[in-house]
Amino acid sequence: MIISVASGKGGTGKTTVATNLALSLSHDVTLLDCDVEEPNAQLFIKAPFHSRETVYTFIPEIDDQRCTGCGACADICRFNALAVIGSTVMVFPELCHSCGGCLEVCKEDAIIENKRELGFIETGRKNNVTFSQGVLRVGEAMSPPLIRAVRQKSDEESCTIIDAPPGTSCPVITSMKNTDFVLLVTEPTPFGLHDLSLAVEAVKLLKIPCGLVINRSDIGNKEVHNYAEKEGIPILLEIPFDRKIAEIYSRGQMLVEELPDWQQAFEKLYRDILSILESEQVTP
Ligand code: SF4
Ligand code: SF4
Secondary structure: OEEEEEOOOOOOOHHHHHHHHHHHOOOOEEEEEOOOOOOOOHHHHOOOEEEEEEEEEEEEEEOOOOOOOOOHHHHHOOOOOEEEEOOEEEEOHHHOOOOOHHHHHOOOOOEEEEEEEEEEEEEEEEOOEEEEEEEEOOOOOOOHHHHHHHHOOOOOOOEEEEEOOOOOOHHHHHHHOOOOEEEEEEOOOHHHHHHHHHHHHHHHHHOOOEEEEEEOOOOOOOHHHHHHHHHOOOEEEEEOOOHHHHHHHHOOOOHHHHOHHHHHHHHHHHHHHHHHHHHHHHOO
8 A cells, every 4th residue: 555645835744744654553664755855754764774776867869870860859759858950959858857759769779878867765764664765866857757766665565655745746746646545734724725725636636535634733724624524535633733743843753752642643544544445445
């Protein structure tokens, strides 16, 4: 089972939920930090890393000796990463999404498979949690291929929890796609509601069941609660605006380790997700 923890906006407590959920379980779990532009789950998990691997992506290089300037590669590239000027093909590597389309269409074998460093993946373990984080190379704009590489670290034998990037753009979709459940973390403010509704639209398009965690649930107003009821989205956990919780967070500590009641709350959250998935399976 793969659960992705997402939010329409940053700063809602998504990483707090992902890390505490992972550490609260009594069985093995894989936690993946797919927020590769700004991974921060390790600040809380503190899993000693035992491996690090560099991740590369394909980019085309043109063999001028073979290229006839036919333009087929530029025509198929949806990302304008190739342009034919006269009989010369120009490559704009920062626009390339590494789809391989240009390789497929070049009848002259004039495209050489070059590679670009995307970043790296570090893996470690703490208690029941095998933790991997992707770290995007500074200056690299394409995070989805690195996110896909991080997702390959999921273990089919154990539950995987994904800490997705904030927002609703391509990296978020790459993190949520083909997961079994999306846990959306929000806060009861107008901004929280606005960005939550965008995230819900994305989850609906992907046809993945979802539930809500409302963080700082006793600030703001009840509009998020009303929205959840109207959309039929279950509220699975509410975390109050509490000084003790804020202090634990600011020290980089784990709620489930410092306050035993939260261990039970996160265990219940997991059981509730399982129940929802089981009921989805019996509902035709
Ligand atoms: S498809 Fe091949 S031959 Fe045609 S312009 Fe591109 S690289 Fe050159
Ligand atoms: S690999 Fe795909 S995105 Fe990159 S240049 Fe070729 S066609 Fe364009």
